[in-house]
Every structure is written in structure tokens, then in C-alpha cells.
Amino acid sequence: MEIKERVEKLRQLMKENGIDAYIIPSSDAHQSEYVADHWKSRQWISGFTGSAGTVVITEKDAGLWTDGRYYIQAEKQLAGSGIQLFRAGEPDVPSYEKWLKDVLKEGDCVGFDGSLFSVKSVDEMEKEFSEKKISLKTDKDLIGQLWTDRPGLPEGTVFVHDVKYAGKSRVEKLNEVRKEMKSLGANYYLLSSLDDIAWLLNIRGSDVPNNPVVISNAVISMDGCILFVDLKKIPSEIKKELNSDGVELMGYGDIQKFLEGIGDGDSIIIDPARTNMNLYNSINTNTKKIRHPNITTRLKAIKNDVEIQNLRNCMIKDGVAMVKFIKWLKESVGKEKITEISAEEKLEEFRRQQELFVEPSFDTIAGYKDHAAMMHYKATPESQYTLMNEGFLLVDSGGQYLDGTTDITRTIVLGKLTEEERRDFTLVLKGYLGLDSVKFLYGATGSNLDVLARKPIWEYGMDYKCGTGHGVGFFLNVHEGPQRISQVVNNVKLEKGMIVTNEPGIYKEGKHGIRTENIMLVVEDEKTESGQFMRFEALTCCPIDLDGIDVDLLTEAEKKRLNEYHKDVYSKLSPYLNEEEKDWLRKETREI
Helix, strand or coil, rough: CCCHHHHHHHHHHHHHHCCCCCECCCCCCCCCCCCCCCCCCCCCCCCCCCCCCEEECCCCCEEEEEECCCHHHHHHHHCCCCCCEECCCCCCCCCCCHHHHHCCCCCEEEEEEHHHHEEHHHHHHHHHHHHHHHHECCCCCCHHHHHCCCCCCCCCEEEECEEEEEHHHHHHHHHHHHHHHHCCCCCEEEEHHHHHHHHHHHHEECCCEECCCCEEEEEEEECEEEEEHHHHHCCCCHHHHHHHHHHHEEHHHHHHEEEECCCCEEEEEEEECCCCCCHHHHCCCCEEEECCCCCCHHHHHHCCCHHHHHHHHHHHHHHHHHHHHHHHHHECCCCCCCCCHHHHHHHHHHCCCCEEEECCCCEEEEEEEEEEEECCEEEEEEEEECCCCCCCEEEEECCCEEEEEEEEEEEEECCCHHHHHHHHHHHHHHHHHHHHHCCEECEEHHHHHHHHHHHHHHHHCCCCCCCCECCCCCCCCCEEEEEEEECCCCCECCCCEEEEEECCEECCCCEEECCCCCEEEEEEEECCCCCEEEEEEEECCCCCCCCHHCHHHCCHHHHHHHHHHHHHHHHHHHHHHCCCHEEEEEEEECEE
């Protein structure tokens, strides 16, 4: 079926079910950012392939809401579909809830699959719609009725993430969780976010591409833990290991019955932002529900000493792969045919040569010239450019290793640059250095520091329509909370042991996209009478392309900071390179 036909068939089903508007989000039943093919309903109904967005269909209208990372991509992919693009976050663009409140009549009905919406999002909808008495039907998976060749649930085998990488056993982690459960007065804790479950139980899987998680739910009690999972995925030796650590296994579909059977006098913690509405509604109505952010999210955000040491080793390996790739690219472009896709494949080849590599940590973004202006561009055989000896190639990529997860962006100079390109590259570098070099008082959040990366870019009347940085999992999801660096208000303090990316950029439609990204570790600096000061330590090891810099735009302090970083990169990577590669890296990390 074409997109228009799918939308019309959905409208017929809506009419049959007494639904005036139907909402299709991007999430799965676990509120994940990246989802298995089974849950790509929004992509199926709209043709838009980005990771974030919500489609709303009414009797006459259809809209897609997505953020600034995807404006250009969405506009192209929605062309001719009859679905209007709403640029979420821009002035005068209403949220889809406010838009529905305006276009629907009093007493109309909004429907959706409640397993795809968090408790928090449904609460917000109910509040928004109450004034017009708009009702909700939360048990309607209409897409499931239409999507006849829908992929099944993934069936990847579960494996253990060894404590020599994880740093703490699952028993230690469960005991930490129970300590917080006790302080909150709860005897049960429902956990349905996949990365939290994988971290807590030291298990990994392959159910979501690039995210080594297992489709599952968990309920932790004061004396046990139940993992609700497709039992066929668990090898017998892992089942024995889990059982011996007090983890019982039940079928993935058994969780609702279990929640219904929790006692009247019991209390259960749920994270309203990470628990879907259908699970919430399954809990015994007489059980006390304690709404609280996932305990595990903060615990896993603060990396332990073993994780940090592993991550430092992992970053060196990833840096070696990046150096080999950039050297190959700069020396080969113009001499052999290289496309965006073949460049992406070559980088993965270099990463696969590294010890403990498992898979990429997300789909590589390799955008040449104006393609890089689409922040999350994905090259296809039809869209890809052939690289030439001019302009920039932006490569945003990362690896999943048993000893860590990497995420790095380098904008690589392939030849002649315009003055505008060189200036913009330098402004992005200044933004990166501004955040990288900050010394801040403990208690600061990413929202407090975001302006440091934007200031040099703002001074030239430009901005980037996304956050500046995000947390990163440890052999887990490349995007991890609760910390982030963004203009969006975030009350999470930056703690010692947290990691966060630093990735300002400039994106000009039809021209170029530039981003420089490193992963940073939050560490302690000096302690004075004013309190404990903190700073960032750059973990990523890879040169920043000196060929793109207008040195006259850098201050002496910025040059010094960049030179110190490049000296460190050479020191860490050179022992793992041959003489030719060392010579190349020495030139790429020369002092300016």
C-alpha cells in the first residue's frame, strides 16, 4: 500500500471504532528511543524514517511532529503523502495535543495503542483535553490490524555481560535498588525500560539494532526479582546463573497477570515517564502506586571505577579505528571512487578489527556537503553522493564494545573550502572548546552550561536546533539519561562519574553541516571555601581536523586547549599505530 492508501484505511478503521483522531508515536512498549522493526508503526504509516516523531490522523487532516534534527529529512520523506510537517519546538508551532484540542469538537474521541504511551503522556493528554470533554480510547492497536506483514517480536539470544566489564554484580545492583525501594516505602518495583533491565541484571541481547538490549520487563521485590522475557531466548546455563542470584524467569506475556495479582496492601514503584499505560492499568487497583523516576537510571548514569577504566581503553581502540579511517579517506579521495556508503562501510571495517567490538552503536551518519545539513541523514544507494576533493564529509558514528559504547563526530576536510565553511568550522570548534574547558561549581546542571557551547555560534546569528550533549550507556544505548546538556530545563546535577557528549554544530540547508563531538567524563577539580568544583575530561581520542580552522578566530587559550588535547591524542594512540600512521597522526596533531 502507498502511504495515502494506508492513511485512508486507517481512517475507515477509526470510523468503525468511533475514533475521531488517532495517534501513532515512535516508541515501543518500553518507551524506547530506538525500536525493533515490530514497533515501527509511525514509520509504516508515514514513510518518515527518523527516530523521533508522532503522527496524528483525523478525518480530514494528517500531521507529523518531529524535532529540529529531522526537519529537512521529514520534509523530503513526507512529500506527496498528504501528511503535513509540524516543526516541533519552533515558535507558534503547537504541540500535537494542543493542535488536537483546537481541531476536534467537544466530546470527540482520541484513540491510540496504550502500550506505546507512558503514564505521564496520557495524564498530560487527559489534562489538555478535559476542557472540551474529549475522551480517550487507550486499547486500540489499529495499525496492528492494518499492517498485515508486520515483523514479529525479535528473538535474539540473551548473553551475560561479564562483571569484569560491568564492575558490579547483579546481586550488588539489586541490593542497591532494594535500599532505595525501602527508603521509598515500596515492596515492589516495576521496571520496563530495556537499558535499565539490561544494566541491572548484567544481561545483553540483540533485540534492537545497535542497542544490545532484551525485550523484557522486570519486577523487583525485597527478596527476589522476576524477569518477564521470551523464555526461548535464555540459554540453560544463563537461566541457572540468574536463578542462583535470585532472579526468577517468567514468560514475556505473563506480566499483566502478575501485576493484577499483587496484594491489596502492597506498594509498587513505577516511573510514569517510562511505564506504558497498559501495564499501569494492569496493576491491582488496591495496590499503592508510588510514582518515582527509575531508581536504576541514576545508578547506571554514574559509572563505577571499573567501567571508567574499561571505557578509557575502549576509547583508545575506537580512536585507532577513526585515525586509520580518516588517514585512508584523506589519502584516497579523488584517487578512487568513494561514496557516503562506501566510506561508512570502510569505517565499520576498521572498527571490526578492534578487540571486543560487537556492532555499531547507531546507524552511521556520513553526510557530504549539503547532506550533512540533515543532522540524522542516512545515505541510501539512491541518495548517496560521491566524495570529491572539496568541502566537508561529516561522519557521526560509534561502536558497541564489550568494554564500552562510543559516539564521535568528526567533520573531515576533503579539499578546498570556502571562507564561510572555514569560519563555521572554527565557530563550532570554539563552541566545543568553550564547554570542554569549563570549571564549574558542583550543583550545576547541563542546562546551566549549554550556553558555553552556543555562545560563539550565537555571536554570528546562528544556532543549532538540538541539545548540545547527552549521556551514553556502557555497552548499552548511545543516548542515556538522566543528565543532558541542553537549553531544555534539566534539574539533574552533573555528578562525578557521569559521562556526557559535547557536540555543537552548524547546519545550513543546501550548503553544509558541521559538528564536532567528543565524549567527556565529569571529574572533580579543586575544593575551596566556595565548595567543590568540577570539570570535564575528554575521553574520546581522535584529532580534530586542523585543515578546517581559521586560526585567527581562535584565542590563545583556545589554541592552548586544542594543542593539549592533540598532544594527549598522539600520546595515547601512537603506541598502536605503524610508523606511517604515526607520521600521519603527528602531522594531524601538530601545534597551532
